[in-house]
Amino acid sequence: MVNCFHCGDPCADTLIEHKEKSFCCHGCKTVFDILHDSDLGYYYDLDSNPGISPQEIEGKFDFLDNEGIVEKLLEFDNGTTQIASFLIPSIHCSSCIWVLENLNKLDKNVLSSQVNFPEKTVRITFSSEKTTLKKLVLLLSRIGYEPYISLENSEKKEKTVNRTLIYKLGVAGFAFGNVMFLSFPEYFEVEEFWLDQFKNMFRWLMFAFSVPVVFYSGRGYFTSAYKGLRSGILNIDVPIAIGIAVLFLRSTLEIVMDWGTGFFDSLTGLVFFLLLGKFFQQKTYSYLSFERDYKSYFPIAVTRLLKNKNGIVEEEQAEVYKIQKGDRLLIRNNELLPVDAILIKGKALIDYSFVTGEAEPVSKQSGDKLYAGGKQQNGVLEVEVLKPVEQSYLTQLWSNEVFSKDKTGIFQSLTDGISKRFTVAILSIAFISAIIWLVVDPSKAFNVFTAVLIVACPCAIALAAPFTLGNVLRIFGNNKFYLKEASIIEQMAKVDTVVFDKTGTLTTNRKNTITYEGIELSPTEQQLLTSTLRASNHPLSRSLYAILDKNNIQTLDEFEEEVGKGMSASAKNATIKVGSSAFVKENPKHFNTEDISEKQKKTTVHISSNEEYKGRYVFENEYREGVSELFEALRQNKEVIVLSGDNDGERERLESMLPKGTQLIFDQKPENKLDFIEKLQQSGKTVMMIGDGLNDAGALKQSDVGIVISENINVFSPACDGILDASVFKKLMPYIDFSHKGIKIIKWAFLLSLLYNLIGLTFAVTGHLKPVVAAILMPLSSISIVVFTTLATQYASRELRMDINKQN
Amino acid sequence: MSIIYVLLSISVLVAIVFFVAFIISVKRGQYDDTYTPSVRMLFEDELVKEEPLQQDKEENKVNSK
Incomplete structure (x- = not known):
């Protein structure tokens, strides 16, 4: 089969030969011509078959004639020049970037255009004297890059990119490098003449560099520790904040009193590594949005x-x-009706x-x-x-309080759990050793007390979770499972109840299996049926038409369609009725009283020919591949529930397909789903909700882990914690297993960092903690934790990759 | 040895200049999109290819006549 030169789809139904190239439709050919005539043929050299077949847009963008709307879409307007940004979901390759950035070859009024590939947006500056926003949008649509404009666009919000963490990291890194550099001489020579001459200047410079690190970069740890203490939680930031404060105060005291160099190097290094961990944990998929509500669809x-x-x-x-x-x-x-x-x-x-x-x-x-x-x-x-x-009825769902509360930060993370015991232990060690030294040698008591707090600062512990989870997040992302943030992984490992939506989640969106039951249709009846179906716009007619032979389509003498019932047609003295059972059997000669399919609430299309009942086509949802196996695997240690908004027509089929004991609940309205999840949680369950549509939005938000199945990740999904590509749906189990492994790795990393703390503590308690020891121990422990977690997650992911490849 | 004051202040000054440059570049959003520029820089090759394309077009015109 030939593939389309423009979009790469196989030319199945139609094949258009044009300029020695093949095209699958006129849309593709038109785009090719437009680009070719504007010397944009290079588009096809960058990537093979890069194009997108343009969609029908007749009248779709008429609203852009309304000035009020246009104004909301414009970023900048000075009367002659306007700037607008469009979200174009079909951007997918370098050819796309190239052609969109060369728009001025298609329209001279475009002054410049810039693509942001990860966000799939294009920002166009154009002269508004000769062209309009509408013309621009139509141009984009004509070449296959139809902008996505929704209700969300009408709320002009300032794009606030939060770059605070990068600034903090920048300050800490800058100070760390310089302080290291300045403290280096004193690591080895203390009594040297010139060093002695200049040491004060070196030390006060280090102090100057450390001040912004403590008060700007490290500020978050103090506020977090304070908040934690106020609500009675000893979170990991408490010992960190103590460590930073003690480091800074003791170092300052040391240089003021001229006791020594202080620990400014360790201090800045500590903050730098901690922030690095935070930075690594953030992996954003900028082209995915996890915060969408109805506004993106309307x-x-x-x-x-x-x-x-x-x-x-x-x-x-x-x-x-x-x-x-x-x-x-x-x-x-x-x-869409809004x-x-x-x-x-x-x-x-x-x-x-x-x-x-x-x-x-x-x-x-x-x-x-x-x-x-x-x-x-x-x-x-x-x-x-x-x-x-x-x-409206639908948007009311978003006024539920579940949408206004922030889900993150409610649950206690693994790190917080360990930090409580850790903090208590460290404080008691510090006090006990200080008291012992007060008895033995009071002059050293202060030194030992502070040294314990410094060396015990849980830098490595604080890094274990961010780096492990950050790695797991990336591995998931590489395998088409996109999570909003790293903390979701910890939640995933705790899940004991999995709730599935049916339509669109367990079933595929497009395909239907259609079977015929009844008396076989004669060839002429078949012909008449296809011709009748062709005339109808009803989705059922269309999907039925798609599977039938399309030979000898005849012109109908008569055709009548009754909405919600069916249609009747006649040609060459033959009549046919297609539609619901009641409509087809209106005046039946052959009557079938027992109609099982109606009882089962299956979707059926009945056929009668010449007033004689023939039979029916039964439409069944096509379930995703591997649903049974997935449920079987989940059943091992979890409760599995199907929560559907549909009627119970598919109950029997689901029961036969899914393992025994799977709870099936039907006819659930969106708010019912939300309540159902809430009740499960109240009974102490950790719930993972897997859904796809706006009707699941409340349940997804309420659940501990809300995952959306998406056939095409460029198409929007409702607010959730993660997006799973539909192609890897059946492999959900390996992902959950992998999250368990991630938690195990974190625990091992904790053990490793506690080992470092023990070594450090022996120095501290005995009163031998020199700045150089701290300066070596702190980065060493941090770096080895990073190396360990990275290697361990990579090693563990081999199995995940094997699982995924095997099933492919 | 008082030269060390000059050297130190120069080194700190240079460091601060780069630091400020970094902050400004972050603020202007230079690191917001790290992918597209890497693709964009390869597009220059197109200029070389434009010539034969032009000919192609003319040939096509001739053919269609």
Whole structure:
């Protein structure tokens, strides 16, 4: 099979030969022509088949005629020059960067454009005298880079990138290097003549470098320790803060009293390494967002119908936030309804799969209530608004308090657990040795007391978790499992209950298995059926049409479709009825009273030919590969629950597929799911929720670990703690196992660092802690912990990689 | 040996200059996107290739006539 020169997809249905190249559709060919004619052919040399097939955008960006909306999208506007940033999810390779940064070859009015590849954004500066934002957006869409504009864009928020940690790290690193440099002479020679002459200057310089390290870089440890103490927790920052404070005070005292050089080198080094650990733990996937809510899915504008003075109805593009109760809206095919409304006119076929988890679109009659978040699948609708966007049924979920509280920091981490015992132990050792020395040699008591606190400063312990978890996070990321932050891994290891959503999580989004039950259709009946299905826009018709032979499509003499029921058609004296059982059997000659499929609530399409019932096509959800095996593996030591927003039509099938004892709960509304998770947690469970849609958003947020399954990580997922690529769904178990291994590695690293502390303490307690010993011991312990955790996680990940490759 | 004062102040000064340069570069967001520039710098090669492309186009025009 030939692959498309532009997008690389196989040219299955259509093949267009053009300029000795093959294309899979006219869209791809058009993009090729546009680029080729503008001398942008280099696009195809950078990467092979880099293109994206452009989508139908007719009328989609009409809202950009509304100046109020355009204004919100612009970053800068001085009347002649405007700057706008677009999120373009389809950016994926170097060709994309190149063509987007050469936009001025396609449109002379573009002054400059700059791509941020990790964030998948392009920032375009253009002259607004000759072009408009809309034209620009259309140009981008025409070459396959359709910008994603949602309700989120309408809230202009200042991009606040938090770079404090980098500044702190920079200050600490700068001071560390210089202090090391200045303290080096005194490591070896103490009594040398010239050294003696200049030592005061060297020492006060070191002091000067240390001041910003303690008061700026190290400030976080003091505040955290203070907060911890106030709420009665001895967290790891308490001994660290004591260590930093004692180091600084004793060193200052030493240089003031001219006792020695002090420990400024160890002090700055300590803070530098600690911050380095914090920095390493942060691994951000800037192109993924873990904080999305409904705003990322909802459109920024919608068509409002206004009656002017003469009573003529006019269409207007209005901002979604400005829609009031009572407004009339026009919803086109494939548009998302952003408000709760009453259907006035049109055939509604609403796909709520994303909102409620129902697998099939529902038909609605005029007068029915439609909820926000549904997607119209069948023609144009006119609706009257009942509730504006913020008060709609779906968005109400986000007013639940679970969305306002910060999940991190609530649970006690492994490090905090050990630090309590550690702090108590260190303080008692310090006091006991000080008391002993007071008896033996009072002049040394102060030295020993401070030395113990200095050397025991748990730098290595504090580094063990960040580096291990940071490594695990990266290994997960390389294997298509993206976590929001490292602390999630610790939570993952504690999980004892796993809750799955059904639609979109256990089932795939696209594929359906369709089976036929009944009397075999004759070739002519088959033909008539395909021709009838071709005329219908209903999703079921389309998926059925896709699997049937498309030979000899005939023109229908008659065709009638009744929304929510079915359709009847005739051609050459043959009639056919396709649709729901009630519709097809309206005046049946052959009557089948016992209809099992209806009882099972399966999705079916019934067929009758010439008023004679023939049979039915049964649609079944296709489950992801390896669901049974995954559940079996999870069942070993965890409770597994399926929590679905769909009806229980698939209960039997699920029961046969999943191991016995798996709890199946159906008909769960989004808030029910949230409550269910909360109840589990109240009964002492640590819950992992695995879902995919907005309907799981509350449950994902409430759970201890909320994971979203995504077929395409560029498509947005609701707020969560982690995103798992659907292709590795069945390998969830190895990931959980690996998180356990990570915890084990941290524990070993604790042991190793305690060993260093013991060595240091023997020096300290006996009163032999010289600055040079501390200066060697501190970095040595830190670096060996970093090396140990890195090697250990890499070694442990071999098994994970093997698991993943094996199953591929 | 008082030269050491001069040397020390120079060394500290140089260190501070680089430190300030680092802070400014972070502040301007130079480290926010560390990936795209690495790809962008390879694009210069395109200028060499543009010539034959132009010819291609003309040939195509001739062919289509």
